[in-house]
Amino acid sequence: MADTYDLIVLGSGPGGYVAAIRATQLGLKTAIVERELLGGICLNWGCIPTKALLRSAEIYNYLQHAEAYGLSNDKPSFDLAKVVARSRAVSKQLNQGVAHLMKKNKITVVMGEGKLTGKGKLSVTVDGKATELQAKHIIIATGARARDLPFAKADGKRIWTYRHAMTPAEMPTELLVIGSGAIGIEFASFYADLGAKVTVVEMLDRIVPVEDSEVSAQLAKSLTKQGLVIHTSAGVESLKTDAKGVAATIKTSDGKSVEHRFSHAIVAVGIAPNTENIGLEPLAVKTTKGHIDTDPYGRTNVPGLWAIGDVTAPPWLAHKAMHEAVTTAEAIAQELGNKDVHPHAADPKNIPGCTYCRPQVASVGLTEAAAKEAGYQVKVGKFPAIGNGKAIALGEVDGFVKTVFDAKTGELLGAHMIGAEVTELIQGYTVGKTAELIDEDFVQTVFPHPTLSEMMHEAVLAADGRVLHI
Structure with a gap:
């Protein structure tokens, strides 16, 4: 039975x-x-x-x-x-x-x-x-x-999924990362910080494509400054392995296909x-x-x-x-008869996303472009990390906080962040969105000093033309 x-x-x-x-x-x-x-x-x-x-x-x-x-x-x-x-x-x-x-x-x-x-x-x-x-x-x-590329199955030796990349038998010297979503960019950042020469190939026109375009641009700038090579609007046409490494034919945005050699490749093209x-x-x-x-x-x-x-x-x-x-x-x-529970389904627009590369990326809600496409009249606020005392003290001044509000109602439509510890900061905006706070609620909230969270306050003030520290 x-x-x-x-x-x-x-x-x-x-x-x-x-x-x-x-x-x-x-x-x-x-x-x-x-x-x-x-x-x-x-x-x-x-x-x-x-x-x-x-x-x-x-x-x-x-x-x-x-x-x-x-x-x-x-x-x-x-x-x-x-x-x-x-x-x-x-x-x-x-x-x-x-x-x-x-x-x-x-x-x-x-x-x-x-x-x-x-x-x-x-x-x-x-x-x-x-x-x-x-x-x-x-x-x-x-x-x-992890989803495989049809022409290049992961073998765990030269072609890796995220699982292989977490337990490498050897340190890559020249690494190809195919896909620039959260998984791809995190491993690109990890191996670059350990000294590998990293190339990222993304088929769309910008890296971390689900993020706000300004965040994508800032991340590309920061990673390029760190020595990573980034190809957008590009694709890997073939991937062949041998005892020494990987030969990849990359078609870049100018339409040219060129073969490059790498010691290893990570496939991060979705699930x-x-x-x-x-x-x-x-x-x-x-x-x-x-x-x-x-x-x-x-x-x-x-x-x-x-x-x-x-x-x-x-x-x-x-x-x-x-x-x-x-x-x-x-x-x-x-x-089953329990009358004391009252389930609440989550609104997908209130679910934050985080990418733990260096610098970190975090967001919740609509991007500026998506808000405009949805028909909103928006007001946007942006505050750079270089204007924040705590960020300067930490030596972490690459990045910014960006807010997108409904110009008519003051509703927070989205928030987008790049910089030190923003994966921890984003929850403040997530609470605000879930509680349906408006810009004035954030304005009247006291943010402790000196903290990185003050950038969140200033980004709201900036949307209302009231920014203080830039």
């Missing part, structure tokens, strides 16, 4: 494990199924270990410029194996933390390959042996994986959802380009079947998955 639950969660990434925790808080008997490692890609091979790597690169960069701070540090060096080992140790700690949370919340963990076998039914296979599970509701949280072989087709689950279609609460077109995270629509971000997890768990509890 199948084990029976109120809820089964397939996948234990940020969306999956948070959904399981919230469900048990609401009194639901819950199981979670995971085929590899608790915490999923984010904790084990994504968000967290990459930040550990980037922190090492950041400190190494500071060591190389110690003299600018009145310090001395002759011939700084690094041990790549130890840098990677620290990153893996951070991941291991968090993986163990998720295991502890599952035990603390009395969530049944079933390790193995999960597959839907009917409405409310799931089969979990380990070493050829299947266990049958049954639930009133099932959440699909299987996430996504593919993990929707194959999990039993969606017999249930006729609706998808768009492989991603599962849902309503704002995570419902699919099949009653009792829900989906969250990267397996659904963009943005494909861990914090979006975690918010969806809570919303969906609460919606399920509500359907």
Whole structure:
């Protein structure tokens, strides 16, 4: 007889494990199924270990410029194996933390390959042996994986995905990064800081193309100043490996195709959802380009079947998955009769995005161009880091904060930042957008001095023609 639950969660990434925790808080008997490692890609091979790597690169960069701070540090060096080992140790700690949370919340963990076998039914296979599970509701949280180039499959030796790039057997000397989204740019920044000669190829007309165009331009300027070579409106036509490295034919914006040699290449051209072989087709689950279609609460077109995270629509971000997890768990509890929960779906325009390169990039809401395309009359404020005392004291003066407001109502439509620690600062604007604050609310808020957050205040003042420090 199948084990029976109120809820089964397939996948234990940020969306999956948070959904399981919230469900048990609401009194639901819950199981979670995971085929590899608790915490999923984010904790084990994504968000967290990459930040550990980037922190090492950041400190190494500071060591190389110690003299600018009145310090001395002759011939700084690094041990790549130890840098990677620290990153893996951070991941291991968090993986163990998720295991502890599952035990603390009395969530049944079933390790193995999960597959839907009917409405409310799931089969979990380990070493050829299947266990049958049954639930009133099932959440699909299987996430996504790196997308391969059709003409250049990653081999882990010369052609890498993000996963290979996190545990390199050797340090690249000349690195090609294909794609300039968050993953591509973060690895480009990491390896450049460690001394590799890095070339970035982006098919669109600017790097980090989802960001505001002024942020893209500033980042390109900063990275070029650091020694990176950036090709936009360009493409890689072929990629061939041999014992010595990679030969790439790059077609640049002028239409010319030239072969270049690199020691390694990272392919960062997007993701593919993990929707194959999990039993969606017999249930006729609706998808768009492989991603599962849902309503704002995570419902699919099949009653009792829900989906969250990267397996659904963009943005494909861990914090979006975690918010969806809570919303969906609460919606399920509500359907099961809990009248005390009131799930709130997130507005995609209120979900911040962060890129942890050097300098950092962060944003929330509409870009200036998107706001104008949507028909808004906008007022825009911009404040440079060079005008901020804390940024000058830190020696981090590349960057700015930009705000986009509705000129008629004062509604904050978007905020865009590039510079030191802006991935921490962006939450101030995110709270403001969620709370539906207007420009005057930000103006009347007291920002502590000296802090980088004062740039946020000044960028609002600038939108109203009241900027103080430039």
